[in-house]
Amino acid sequence: MDSVIPSETNPFGYPETIWRLFQETPRAGGFPPDTEGVVTGEAGSHASRAVLRLQLRFDEKGRVADARFRAYGCPSTIAVGAWIAGWCLGKTAFTLSGLQSADLRQTLEISYDRAHCAMVGEDALRAALDRYSGEQKT
Amino acid sequence: MIYLDYAATAPLDPNALKAMLPFLRTDSGFANPASAHGPGVQARNAVEAARAQVAALIGAEPNEIVWTSGATESNNLALKGAIEFRGLRSAHIVSARTEHKSVLDSCRHLETVGVRVTLLKPDADGLVSPEQVLEALRPDTTLVSLMWVNNEIGAVQEVQRLAPLLRERGVLFHVDAVQGVGKLPLDLRSTPIDLLSVSAHKLYGPKGIGALYVRRKPRARLAPQMHGGGHEWGMRSGTLPTHQAVGMGVACEVAAARLRVDAERLGGLRELMWQCLQVLPRIHRNGPAESGNTRRAPHVLNVSFEGVEGESLRAALPQLAVSSGSACSSATQEPSYVLRALGRDDELANASLRFSFGRGTTAEHVELAAQMVIRQVQRLRELSPLWTA
Amino acid sequence: MPIYFDHNATTPLDPRVLEAMQPYLAGPYGNPSSLHRYGRAARDAVEAARAQVAALAGAQPGEVVWTSGGTESDNLALQGATEGQRPTRVLYGATEHPAVLETAEALRGHGWVVETIAIDGDGLVDWPAFEAQLARGPLRIAALMAANNETGVIHDVGRAAGLVRAAGLVRAAGGLLLCDAVQAAGKIPLDFAACGADLMSLSAHKLYGPKGVGALLRKAEVELAPLLHGGGQERGLRGGTENVAGIVGFGAAAELARTGLEARAAHCLALRERLAAGLHGLPGVTIFGERAPRLPNTLQFALKGWEGEALLMALDRKGIAVSSGSACSSGKGEPSHVLLGMGLPRDLAYGAIRVSLGQDNTAAEIDRFLVVLAELRMAAAA
Numbered sequence: 026m027d028s029v030i031p032s033e034t035n036p037f038g039y040p041e042t043i044w045r046l047f048q049e050t051p052r053a054g055g056f057p058p059d060t061e062g063v064v065t066g067e068a069g070s071h072a073s074r075a076v077l078r079l080q081l082r083f084d085e086k087g088r089v090a091d092a093r094f095r096a097y098g099c100p101s102t103i104a105v106g107a108w109i110a111g112w113c114l115g116k117t118a119f120t121l122s123g124l125q126s127a128d129l130r131q132t133l134e135i136s137y138d139r140a141h142c143a144m145v146g147e148d149a150l151r152a153a154l155d156r157y158s159g160e161q162k163t
Numbered sequence: 164m165i166y167l168d169y170a171a172t173a174p175l176d177p178n179a180l181k182a183m184l185p186f187l188r189t190d191s192g193f194a195n196p197a198s199a200h201g202p203g204v205q206a207r208n209a210v211e212a213a214r215a216q217v218a219a220l221i222g223a224e225p226n227e228i229v230w231t232s233g234a235t236e237s238n239n240l241a242l243k244g245a246i247e248f249r250g251l252r253s254a255h256i257v258s259a260r261t262e263h264k265s266v267l268d269s270c271r272h273l274e275t276v277g278v279r280v281t282l283l284k285p286d287a288d289g290l291v292s293p294e295q296v297l298e299a300l301r302p303d304t305t306l307v308s309l310m311w312v313n314n315e316i317g318a319v320q321e322v323q324r325l326a327p328l329l330r331e332r333g334v335l336f337h338v339d340a341v342q343g344v345g346k347l348p349l350d351l352r353s354t355p356i357d358l359l360s361v362s363a364h365k366l367y368g369p370k371g372i373g374a375l376y377v378r379r380k381p382r383a384r385l386a387p388q389m390h391g392g393g394h395e396w397g398m399r400s401g402t403l404p405t406h407q408a409v410g411m412g413v414a415c416e417v418a419a420a421r422l423r424v425d426a427e428r429l430g431g432l433r434e435l436m437w438q439c440l441q442v443l444p445r446i447h448r449n450g451p452a453e454s455g456n457t458r459r460a461p462h463v464l465n466v467s468f469e470g471v472e473g474e475s476l477r478a479a480l481p482q483l484a485v486s487s488g489s490a491c492s493s494a495t496q497e498p499s500y501v502l503r504a505l506g507r508d509d510e511l512a513n514a515s516l517r518f519s520f521g522r523g524t525t526a527e528h529v530e531l532a533a534q535m536v537i538r539q540v541q542r543l544r545e546l547s548p549l550w551t552a
Numbered sequence: 553m554p555i556y557f558d559h560n561a562t563t564p565l566d567p568r569v570l571e572a573m574q575p576y577l578a579g580p581y582g583n584p585s586s587l588h589r590y591g592r593a594a595r596d597a598v599e600a601a602r603a604q605v606a607a608l609a610g611a612q613p614g615e616v617v618w619t620s621g622g623t624e625s626d627n628l629a630l631q632g633a634t635e636g637q638r639p640t641r642v643l644y645g646a647t648e649h650p651a652v653l654e655t656a657e658a659l660r661g662h663g664w665v666v667e668t669i670a671i672d673g674d675g676l677v678d679w680p681a682f683e684a685q686l687a688r689g690p691l692r693i694a695a696l697m698a699a700n701n702e703t704g705v706i707h708d709v710g711r712a713a714g715l716v717r718a719a720g721l722v723r724a725a726g727g728l729l730l731c732d733a734v735q736a737a738g739k740i741p742l743d744f745a746a747c748g749a750d751l752m753s754l755s756a757h758k759l760y761g762p763k764g765v766g767a768l769l770r771k772a773e774v775e776l777a778p779l780l781h782g783g784g785q786e787r788g789l790r791g792g793t794e795n796v797a798g799i800v801g802f803g804a805a806a807e808l809a810r811t812g813l814e815a816r817a818a819h820c821l822a823l824r825e826r827l828a829a830g831l832h833g834l835p836g837v838t839i840f841g842e843r844a845p846r847l848p849n850t851l852q853f854a855l856k857g858w859e860g861e862a863l864l865m866a867l868d869r870k871g872i873a874v875s876s877g878s879a880c881s882s883g884k885g886e887p888s889h890v891l892l893g894m895g896l897p898r899d900l901a902y903g904a905i906r907v908s909l910g911q912d913n914t915a916a917e918i919d920r921f922l923v924v925l926a927e928l929r930m931a932a933a934a
Contacts, residue, residue: 036481036588047478053546071549074472074510078548097547099474166590171583172793180578187565187573187762189912190553195562195757199864200873202554203561232620232764232780235792239780265782265791272781275636364793369577371620371764371795388779390658391623391651400651401623402562402757404764404798484588 040134066153169521213412222350234362244385289318311343317463345418368414439533473513560908601803622755632776646893675705691727698736704850713748738809761805765798854903
């Protein structure tokens with residue numbers, strides 16, 4: 026048999042959005058240290074095999090000008106990070122604080138047994154927003 | 164797609180297929196091999212010729228080969244049949260934690276009827292020494308069951324050295340040889356193994372057939388696990404699938420002819436893959452450290468990658484048909500119990516890939532596959548907030 | 553080209569079945585338990601076949617458990633239903649296949665009371681006796697075949713299921729009914745949902761499918777212990793890498809059997825009636841189970857003055873393949889246990905010859921058979 030044959034896309038049957046974000050991982054990475062207006066939020070644990078670090082750069086008007094993420098975990102966890110980083114752009118902290126893990130589950134078609142991936146997303150965003158509101162007060 | 168999963172299943176050898184087809188056609192050879200008429204005799208002759216081919220590959224007599232539906236049945240028949248025949252409700256079995264599920268699950272079943280089982284812990288290389296086995300023997304030990312070549316890590320156990328030691332002590336010895344037969348030489352005339360399981364589809368034969376070698380001298384006795392028409396000297400009833408037997412026979416003959424050449428070539432590909440992967444820091448080879456083909460099966464390389472999560476690693480390689488753990492445990496998505504038995508933590512056990520090579524694999528396939536793996540491991544590590552180079 | 557009259561022993565593979573199997577025999581198809589694409593293609597094929605086999609027998613796909621054949625199915629049913637249970641009673645029809653008979657008998661060694669269900673001289677269940685037998689004590693499982701492999705006699709499985717169920721209600725601990733439908737499948741309609749059986753055995757190679765694959769149908773609520781341990785395939789009920797090509801072939805054969813059932817049955821019945829008419833014209837012929845409903849393709853008879861084995865060999869030399877009983881027990885020198893089970897005398901049972909017809913047999917072959925038989929009779933008389 027010929028061991029090389031053309032392959033199909035998404036052979037493992039992940040939801041399309043998750044598969045695209047996992048493959049392309051837009052906004053993966055982090056901002057250089059000391060970048061102005063950046064807050065970082067992290068959630069999850071190594072032991073639970075899902076860790077998400079989210080970085081948001083706010084402009085002077087309080088809107089997210091840019092975002093980056095890093096993730097360790099299954100494709101759903103990675104897709105959650107990429108999706109949040111894109112969704113944040115142009116939004117204020119107030120708008121962002123409305124995001125629930127259930128919204129993530131629905132938007133990314135995350136099955137119930139993978140609910141923790143969405144929760145890690147919500148938690149990382151919340152941690153970043155807490156940092157942001159803390160810095161605004163000082 | 165690059166297929167590097169020959170240890171899960173191998174494609175049918177073209178010669179085997181060619182030999183099978185007449186028995187799948189309407190005009191000849193389709194009769195029941197148990198039928199008394201001429202067409203039945205014709206089918207029976209084909210089954211018996213195939214039996215001799217299987218026997219020849221392992222140095223057995225044809226009447227020591229019992230056809231089964233595959234290695235799972237062979238392992239079940241060997242363990243449960245041997246224990247049941249002896250009627251020892253309080254018998255003792257020695258086996259190892261890294262055995263195939265069909266051996267472990269048969270042991271677990273036997274425990275429910277009062278048999279005691281000692282599952283030896285292999286060393287970090289996945290090896291169980293003959294001395295370790297001897298130490299575990301007790302006066303009531305009936306059977307030792309040990310796999311020759313581990314399906315996940317390719318560790319080659321010293322079954323040839325162990326066999327005479329068990330014979331001296333009067334303990335029955337079963338070997339799950341599914342991953343070894345056709346890959347490494349074996350001569351049962353000089354190796355006193357009593358029972359030995361073989362699968363066709365791992366050696367380029369058809370799926371759905373296997374064999375159990377049952378020694379005649381001295382005779383290893385089994386209670387049948389499948390009752391009925393009394394086929395296979397009463398050890399295994401059921402209409403014999405002529406085409407399947409013929410396919411397995413030819414596959415064994417081909418394997419015997421190619422054994423040395425294949426082993427050398429595949430061992431080379433295995434090392435080539437490992438060499439290519441050296442670009443990546445913090446990777447671990449699972450299995451024996453000793454180099455060469457003495458302790459490592461030529462066709463298997465198992466590697467754990469630090470800093471990546473297993474499911475993402477597999478998902479990132481859609482163009483690579485490899486397995487993580489054995490095929491049988493990958494459906495359940497648990498980290499490999501074999502790697503855990505070697506002392507790997509859950510994360511490393513999960514972030515592992517088993518590359519297994521076969522006749523269709525070329526050096527180009529290996530290099531291409533290695534590039535894919537390197538690229539994706541690097542990508543996932545860079546993506547991880549936990550990774551520090 | 554010999555005349556093949558032994559379709560109850562095994563059938564040739566339908567060329568369309570071979571065509572369906574081809575890609576899975578030769579192609580790069582993987583282990584269905586593997587997660588990669590090759591593995592999933594194999595998995596999809598296995599599941600499509602599951603639906604086809606279910607449809608043939610009026611079952612749900614989820615009720616199909618793959619096995620290596622009818623023998624394993626019967627073993628899985630009887631061993632699986634009794635293992636780990638407090639031993640009570642197991643019943644099986646006196647004319648059951650050896651795969652049921654031997655498996656049931658082996659249970660004696662595990663403390664079970666094993667009894668046969670009485671079969672009358674026509675090959676049918678002695679219903680009053682069966683009912684009385686059920687009332688005598690608790691029951692774990694009873695086995696009654698849908699149709700007998702030697703005589704072709706068809707049993708009223710629904711009636712047996714009703715009696716087993718009624719006896720269970722009285723005793724508040726229902727017994728199970730296993731129906732070995734290996735010979736019936738593809739020859740007469742089957743309805744697993746309606747017939748009331750809890751378990752049903754099927755085999756591919758009796759219906760123009762490949763050898764080495766079969767199925768056990770199991771109602772969801774029936775608890776079984778596995779026969780083959782390891783690997784967790786078939787939801788833990790049957791370990792082992794699936795015989796993908798075989799399963800695909802079984803599916804294709806089941807589909808053809810379902811759609812072609814009436815035509816096949818009519819074809820075989822016409823030939824069998826031609827044969828019966830011819831046999832009635834010969835002196836000293838006994839047709840077994842003739843008064844009972846029978847499979848359209850099966851006729852078992854004895855010719856006075858001939859031993860079955862000798863007649864089989866004589867016919868074989870003339871290029872006609874028949875059986876003297878079931879293929880499994882051929883050559884053992886024992887008379888058919890089926891005929892003995894019907895209470896027929898040993899010397900008559902020794903004479904049994906089974907003709908089992910198939911979709912490719914012709915009227916000319918029947919006529920040729922009758923001519924040869926008449927010649928052999930004359931030669932023996934001379």
